[in-house]
Each structure stands twice: as structure tokens, then as C-alpha cells.
Amino acid sequence: MEAIHTQGIWIAEALQQITKSQDKLWLIATHIGDPKAAFLLVFPLTYFLNRRTGFAVVWVAAISEWLNLVFKWMLFGERPFWWIGESRLFEKNPPKLQQFASTCETGPGSPSGHAMVTAAVWWVMASSLGSLLYSYTRSMLLSAVPYVLYLLGLVAVGFSRIFILAHFPHQVIAGSLTGFILGVVLSRQVPEGRPLVFFVSSSIGLLLSALLIHSGLTWLGFDLSWSIALAKKWCSHSEWIRLDTAPFSSLTRDCGAILGLGLAQYWKPGGYTLPCAPRALCLALCSMALYHVHRLPLPIQPQPLFYFLFFIKFTIVPQVVMIYVPGFVHLLTHKNKND
Structure with missing residues (x-):
């Protein structure tokens, strides 16, 4: 892996040097590809265009991000921003690289969560829009446009993750391919219309199974907090280390x-x-x-309280989109009609 990692560092350096004037565009791309954007941005946009597609976005995002967490625990992937220092291969010829506020994620690096969740969630949108365009136009060319945009968007997110030193290229590729497969499979089995007990059981099941996997790996002697220590050690600004990028934050969100x-x-x-x-x-x-x-500040100590409130925050998100706001607008428009 040393040769692959070294090559990845030089690719990141070349990307930063060639496109350094477009750093703001890369940062926008990495924010759009953030897994939480699937819940806060993509979900409401798709839900009010097509209810089933919006529902599928949340389901696919949650399952794919949960699987990404498990994969990261098992694969122990390095991240470029700390591997450069830990490897000690660049002491005589250090690469000219810059860190950013989005660089310093604390979880392991393989596979890329941004690429994996983006590939899964955006496939739901692309396939839905492609089918809709074909049903209206019967044009293969027009119906292919969403898939082309899907590929371009995925490439942009992948390059942005390499640019900011959050991932190596092979991690981005692995995340993209895995996310694509998950998007295809999960979008065919959306549990819309299932009873509440199904979702309660799914939420508890994901939480307990992740904790069981974590406990089992810890019992076997694996230190699953190793990446947090490295992120704190090699991040150029301590304030860039955020608890909402920690592995258990994604678990409670899902x-x-x-x-x-x-x-x-x-x-x-x-x-x-x-x-x-x-x-x-x-x-x-x-x-x-x-x-x-999203902007609501949460206390970071004690950490169990932070994770509980983070869980509550994302429990509220689907209800805001599906119940509170549409209910208010329905009441408002219905009242205007009666007047």
C-alpha cells in the first residue's frame, strides 16, 4: 500500500498546483457531497418533486452511510493529511500541500464516505429523473442527461476529496463503485408504507449492530479510536477537528x-x-x-449527550420536511381557499 499511498500524495499535489485557483469550487463540491447534505439538501429538494424519490433518498443515504462506517472500522484506511507525516517518507522532499477546514475528518479513510453516499443517493435521483424524462419524451438522448450529470457530479466530488487531502484516489474509487451498487440495489427496495415498528426496529437494529461490531473488534484487540488521535496530531488547525465528523456522529445521524x-x-x-x-x-x-x-449548537461535553441530541436533530429532519412544513402550508392554503 505504501506505493499506492505515495502515488496518491503526488496526485493530490499535482491537483492542488494545477487547480489552486479553483479551490472554492472544490470546497463547494466537497460540501455538496457531504453525507449530511443528502438529508438536509437533497432530501427536501427531491421530496417535493416526487414523494417516493425523496423517501428513497433518506433510506439509501442512511443505509449506505451506516455500511461505510462499518467498512471503515474494518479496513483501517489512512488519510493523506496524516499519512504524509506518519510515513516519514517525505522528510527530504516534502510535497507542497495545503489543508482546509474540511480536511481534518477523524474517521478512517477507506472507503470515501462522501463518494459512497453521493454515488448511492445521486443514483436514486438520476434513475428517477431519467425514467421520468423517458416516459414523457421517449427520447433515449434526453433520458441519458441525468446519468451524465450523475457521473460528472460524482467525479467532481471525488476530485474535491483528493484536493483537500481527505482521501487517496483509490479510496474515492472504492467508495464510488460501492455506492453505485448500493444505489442500484437499495432504490429497488424502498420501505415506503411499512409500519412504524419496522422503522423503530431498523433504527435500533442499526445502532445495536454497529455497537456490537465495535465491541467485538475492540475485544479482539483493535483500537478503533486510532484515527482520531492521528487527526488531532496532524491537523494544522485544532479548531478544524469537529465532533460531528466522528464515526459515532454518522451512526446517530443514520x-x-x-x-x-x-x-x-x-x-x-x-x-x-x-x-x-x-x-x-x-x-x-x-x-x-x-x-x-443544522446550525443549532450542541454541547460537545459530555459526549453521550452530544450524540443523543445529534440523534434527536436528525429524527426531526424528516418530520420537518414531511409533516410540519407541508402541514402548515396545507393549513394556510386551505384557509385561504375557504376565505
């Missing part, structure tokens, strides 16, 4: 989102049926609401 899906469906089976204009208003209001939910 479990909370799945529970939130079940609760939203339980409170209002079938959702609200709204015309185009009210749905556009819902999207605008949801964007503002989720922005404030």
Missing part, C-alpha cells in the same frame, strides 16, 4: 433519520397532497428550517 422517516409516515400516512406553488413554498420554508436545525 439511526435518527430512519426513525424520523417512520414517525413522519405514522403521523400522516400518504403525506400531504399539494399543488406546485404550495410545494415550492414548502421547499423554501424547509430550506430555512433545516438550515437553522
